[in-house]
Amino acid sequence: MNRRPLFLIGMLCFGFAFFYIPILSMILFSFNDSRLATVWGGFSTKWYAELFRNDKVIEAALLSLRIALISATFATILGTMTGIAMARFRRFKGRTLLSGLVTAPLVMPEVITGIASLMLFILMAQWLGWPAQRGFTTITLAHITFSMVFVTTVVHSRMIQADVSIEEAAVDLGSKPWQVLRDITLPVISPAIFSGWLLAFTISIDDVVISNFVTGPGNTTLPILIWSKVKLGVTPDINALATITVVIVGIGVIIAGTLLQRAEKRRLRDERMAYRDNL
Amino acid sequence: MTARLSDWFNKRGWAALIIWLPYIWLVVFFLIPFVIVLGMSFATRTSTAPPFGFGGEDPILNLESYQRLFSDTLYIRAYLTSVGNAVVATVFCLLIGYPMALGLTRVSSTWRTILLMLVILPFWTSFLLRVYAWMGLMGTNSWFNRLLTDIWNALTPEAWEIAHVTMMNTNFAVVLVMVYSYLPFMILPLYANLERLDPALDEAAMDLGSRPLRVFWDVTLPQSIPGIIAGGMLVFIPACGELIIPSLVGDASSPMIGRVISDEFTSSRDWPMASAVAVALLVLLVVPLMVYSYFESRANAVKATKGAP
Incomplete structure (x- = not known):
């Protein structure tokens, strides 16, 4: 193929322009002096100042952060367990159902998960008396449930690529199960666990549909707050908020990506050295 | 091989913990809610709280909500709007993706790493804010809208002159934003496939x-x-069941199915009807x-065989 694929390069340029022009435009207009969010009226950072003075926004952001940290951690624990179970235990009762339960939330329309979870919580409150109020607890429970399967997917695909014989060698040499888990399985899948946690965290902090259904009065997460404001139209302070989010996420993803890539390189190098030493 | 390992795990009861803890969680918080939705679709709407009951002429298999569906x-x-929008969005994602x-x-491997990162990056930023970014562009006063208007007016005869392009609150806007939001979902599996050829x-x-x-064909x-x-x-x-995009940029007079479910549930407080629509979706x-x-x-099976030494 020595002909330059001009058409493909052109489509790449078009595609990336399509991806990034709306975001760049949004960032630009967050520095707009005018109250009209789409007409340029000079440079200003006043919307950022206003944002930081807005207690509601700060409060909602902290609630979202708390929910995301807790739900991502639990989702990672449960999701990793499921990933290990699916990859290492080939036969157990109800395996087919479990694999269905792990795939279904990935593709389930959010609006259905939302009303289903809300009905569950309302009926539980009526029959069991718990959760008495909807808010932090119900949002966290719902987030754990639908983000753990993403962790499972990431961990599972790492585990089926990993070499089982190392674990088996450890068993043959007399290791206890927790030793195998701690010394071999977990280190091998740790990059997957880390990216699973990151995925669960962003899914939680980004969720609006399910949170909006299962929350109660007074418990507003940041996406719910943005959702209720955006429904009324484009405003400059949301532009500022969006810019902050995009910048934080962008930096976070680049750092995480670099760290993961470095860990992967180190692992490959270690593996190569191990093979060479054994030859 | 693996059987030996799992047998050994089983003896110590570790397997039971690793399997059953998340299993029970998913059953309680995912499976049971869907059983509730299914059961609810056969219930009757009442004015009690919670607003449903089982009774009437046919208490077990009350098909009232399903009849209304038709x-x-x-x-x-x-349904037709949802499927139509989803099909058009999928075709455009394919044509661009x-x-x-x-x-x-x-492209060279350095560029490939950077560009793949740029494909994935929007994935991690808020979905809601990406929809919002387009609301800014599509409004009648935006620079983008004026640019499109000027191009249209320059290219077409004077009689066709328009003041602005109506984009917000149309099915076109829904499809455009869906293509924008879901394009990475198309590019990534296609890239993974094409890279292996x-x-x-x-x-x-x-x-x-x-x-x-x-050669391509x-x-x-x-x-x-x-x-x-x-x-x-x-x-x-996801395009079929989409709720955020049609609610923000869509035409309220021809709602998509996700919005119908949400409205039945919250505005009309008709749980049985919302559930029946959900089941139908x-x-x-x-x-x-x-x-x-x-x-x-099949792809997983390929991965598994490749992973084996």
């Missing part, structure tokens, strides 16, 4: 005198069908889901 044209129209994915396999096949076809377009395209199906399903399935999605999981399990 008698009231609102629901059928909502395929050349992009193919382009990614043809053997370039020697392309070269062989070229050496035998085929033109590039012919006869060699590359047939081999990338699993990627097209995976990407297509990943776009089509799931039935609609079963076929594409089965196609997708068939290809997915």
Whole structure:
């Protein structure tokens, strides 16, 4: 193929322009002096100042952060367990159902998960008396449930690529199960666990549909707050908020990506050295 | 091989913990809610709290909500709008995403790393804010709208002159924002598929005198069908049930099915009807889901055999 694929390069340029022009435009207009969010009226950072003075926004952001940290951690624990179970235990009762339960939330329309979870919580409150109020607890429970399967997917695909014989060698040499888990399985899948946690965290902090259904009065997460404001139209302070989010996420993803890539390189190098030493 | 390992795990009861803790969690918080939805779709709406009851002439299998699904044209129209928008969005994602994915396999590896990162990056930023970014562009006063208006007025005869392009609150806006939001879902599986293809096949076809377009049509395209199906399903399935996009930029007079479910549930407080619409949406999605999981399990099987030493 020595002909330059001009058409493909052109489509790449078009595609990336399509991806990034709306975001760049949004960032630009967050520095707009005018109250009209789409007409340029000079440079200003006043919307950022206003944002930081807005207690509601700060409060909602902290609630979202708390929910995301807790739900991502639990989702990672449960999701990793499921990933290990699916990859290492080939036969157990109800395996087919479990694999269905792990795939279904990935593709389930959010609006259905939302009303289903809300009905569950309302009926539980009526029959069991718990959760008495909807808010932090119900949002966290719902987030754990639908983000753990993403962790499972990431961990599972790492585990089926990993070499089982190392674990088996450890068993043959007399290791206890927790030793195998701690010394071999977990280190091998740790990059997957880390990216699973990151995925669960962003899914939680980004969720609006399910949170909006299962929350109660007074418990507003940041996406719910943005959702209720955006429904009324484009405003400059949301532009500022969006810019902050995009910048934080962008930096976070680049750092995480670099760290993961470095860990992967180190692992490959270690593996190569191990093979060479054994030859 | 693996059986030995799992037997040994089993003896110590570790397997039971690792399997059953998340299992029970998923049953309680995911499976049971869906059983509730299914049961609710056969209930009758009441004015009590919670607003449902089982009773009337046929307490066990009350099909009232399902009958309304077919008698009231609102629901059928909502289905058609959803499927129509989802199909158009999927086709455009394919038309834009395929050349992009193919382009990614043809650039140098440094560029490839950077560009892949740029494809994934929007994935991690808030979905809601990406929709919002387009609301800013599509409004009648925005620079983008004025640019489109000026281009249109420059190219067409004066009699066709327009003051602005109406984009917000139309099905066009819904499709545009869906293409924008779901494009990475199309590019990534396609790229993964195209990257694995053997370039020697392309070269062989070229050496035998085929033109590039012919090579693409006869060699590359047939081999990338699993990627097209995976990407297509990943776009089509969430697009069908989409709620945020049609609520923010869509036409309220022709709602999509996700919005109908949400409105029935919250505004009308009609839980049985909302559940029946939800069940019907799931039935609609079963076929594409089965196609997708068939290809997915095949891809996993390939990965598993490749992972084995």
